[in-house]
Amino acid sequence: MARGLTAGAEARAGAGGKATALAAGARARPIAKRRRRKPADPARSWAKRLARTRPDLVADVLEGLAATYGRPTWQRRLGPTSELILTILTQNSADTNAERAFESLRRAFPSTERPESHEAGHGWGGAGLSEGPPPDWLAVEQAPLAELVEAIRPGGLAQQKAPRIQAALRLIRAERGDHSLEFLGKMPALEARDWLTRIDGVGRKTASVLLLFSFGTPLMPVDRHVERVGWRVGLIPPRANADDAHELYLALLEPDQMYEAHVNLITHGRQICHARKPECGRCPIASRCRYVDRKAP
């Protein structure tokens, strides 16, 4: 190293020397620009591959299911905050138990808000909620934990869900000043989903349920029925995990197909494509299902 020069200064001096030499006559070879390839989006790649290798699969599945279960039309079930808490109550619990827990929450923490109703059907596995005002969310957030656990006990896993519910309500109020989530309806779909999934215990499924059912936001919630039917038919690859499955369905479906696809795939999973012993003999999409024929088109 030249005396008195730091390593950095020497490097600069060296570079300057080279520049002088180039200016003196040596022709600089143009530095080839390296093209940076955009990393492939695996969900979009899968959708393209499926369209190429199994043409019209999505359309045939939707048609077949619609012929059997009809074409559901979107209607708001509950306000978004109620939808969020009800969806947390359904996590690892039957819809009927979640309904009981929600009704109990209404009784334990009554409010004077506008009544809301939640009719059964459209992919919901319970009898529907009676018409009534939502719970007083501030009272729920600030209740002693034991009181909230007691109120939602009929839904199961109350010890886990009560702190989750309070943390969610706390975060919403801290960020927004109150518990309303109506602002999410004006956000782009994925931004709204990202906002919700920052809440502890709220994954893509819960966020997508809330946004799809409260606002008609074109997102695809993937529960165990949607996942299982998708795997069996071959809509999604067999090793896709739940998070991947959300992205895969988004790549496969048009925005205006999400609601119908979600509702009818759930209904199909409940009524015919059971986890154990699927009734393939009466299945409207059997001709395209890779579970019954590994070479199905």
Ligand code: SF4
């Ligand atoms: S053919 Fe059988 S496994 Fe395939 S979707 Fe229908 S019920 Fe499910």
